Amino acid sequence: MASPLFIGLDVGGTAMKAGVADDAGRPLGSVSLPTEAFRGQEFGLERMCETIRQAAAAASVRMDQIAAIGVATPGTMDIPAGVILDPPNLKPWQNVPVRDHVHKVFGLPTAFQNDANAAAYGEFWAGAGKTAHSLVMFTLGTGVGGGIIIGDLVIEGEHSHGAELGHVRIELTNPRQCGCGRWGCLEAYASATAVVKRAREALAQPGARSTLSLALTRTGGMSARDVFEAAAQGDGLADKIVEDTAFYLAVAATNMLHTIDPDIVVFGGGMIAAGEGFLNRIRGHVRRLAFPVPAARAKICYAQLGSDAGFIGAAGCARQLWRGKAAFDGGASNITTF
Ligand SMILES: [Zn+2]
Numbered sequence: 034m035a036s037p038l039f040i041g042l043d044v045g046g047t048a049m050k051a052g053v054a055d056d057a058g059r060p061l062g063s064v065s066l067p068t069e070a071f072r073g074q075e076f077g078l079e080r081m082c083e084t085i086r087q088a089a090a091a092a093s094v095r096m097d098q099i100a101a102i103g104v105a106t107p108g109t110m111d112i113p114a115g116v117i118l119d120p121p122n123l124k125p126w127q128n129v130p131v132r133d134h135v136h137k138v139f140g141l142p143t144a145f146q147n148d149a150n151a152a153a154y155g156e157f158w159a160g161a162g163k164t165a166h167s168l169v170m171f172t173l174g175t176g177v178g179g180g181i182i183i184g185d186l187v188i189e190g191e192h193s194h195g196a197e198l199g200h201v202r203i204e205l206t207n208p209r210q211c212g213c214g215r216w217g218c219l220e221a222y223a224s225a226t227a228v229v230k231r232a233r234e235a236l237a238q239p240g241a242r243s244t245l246s247l248a249l250t251r252t253g254g255m256s257a258r259d260v261f262e263a264a265a266q267g268d269g270l271a272d273k274i275v276e277d278t279a280f281y282l283a284v285a286a287t288n289m290l291h292t293i294d295p296d297i298v299v300f301g302g303g304m305i306a307a308g309e310g311f312l313n314r315i316r317g318h319v320r321r322l323a324f325p326v327p328a329a330r331a332k333i334c335y336a337q338l339g340s341d342a343g344f345i346g347a348a349g350c351a352r353q354l355w356r357g358k359a360a361f362d363g364g365a366s367n368i369t370t371f
Pocket of ligand 1: 199200211212216218220
């Protein structure tokens with residue numbers, strides 16, 4: 034019997050990416066289409082189905098060769114109900130029954146998961162955590178996403194708000210306000226957006242000297258990458274921003290070590306371009322902050338799947354659903370009902 038194939042779809046604010054993965058999480062082909070959330074949710078649901086169809090075509094497989102589909106989206110959401118509720122990144126969508134729609138269109142078992150949880154599951158199944166029993170992942174981008182996997186179980190929480198690691202509180206004294214409206218969240222300090230904001234504030238201080246101010250007047254803009262590059266060139270101001278960012282991430286990682294005691298903590302997202310030096314800074318702070326045993330034994334690594342983690346993880350969630358059904362049905366593999 035041929036190895037089962039799964040399609041994962043990762044819906045983001047800007048683009049949706051779908052791909053086919055085999056039973057070991059190897060991607061066989063993928064596509065990306067613009068989300069265009071502003072066109073409304075009816076359009077969005079059709080765009081999801083079109084991305085799924087194109088993913089099958091990109092992998093040169095027919096839909097009837099697919100065992101199950103997994104869909105990952107940003108929150109807020111009700112995971113057991115398969116519904117996106119009121120997603121800040123997909124306005125103006127509201128109460129979108131994603132899972133049932135995709136299931137109805139393709140007639141295949143369809144799993145639904147939070148996008149950051151799916152990315153963590155992708156790394157657990159087929160990436161940096163492939164040999165781990167438990168994994169905590171931070172995805173560093175515009176915001177900070179989080180995911181926790183323990184023994185193949187995605188910790189989605191009782192109310193679909195589990196593993197919101199971007200919003201664990203790391204600063205209580207004069208805390209910064211987070212995009213979520215609360216104060217002192219990790220995301221307000223360690224997202225790429227927050228790194229730029231902190232660098233701009235430091236530059237605005239009287240007497241601040243940094244190559245970043247030159248870059249800023251030359252190009253009119255600054256990215257987290259500029260800050261990391263300036264630090265690597267020996268710029269003191271940029272180096273302080275990078276060092277503080279490593280510290281904030283280490284505080285959050287330490288809280289996770291003391292909660293979960295996982296095999297591995299994985300950092301993903303665009304900021305991992307900062308390289309091994311940044312990771313070593315995080316490791317150094319964790320060694321000072323955490324209990325000695327988990328600090329010495331938990332691995333702290335970068336993610337390996339890049340922007341494919343979301344769709345691979347969504348495909349992995351599809352595989353979990355399919356395997357559960359296969360076991361329930363006594364091993365039958367030709368399941369076509371939800
Ligand atoms: Zn927050």
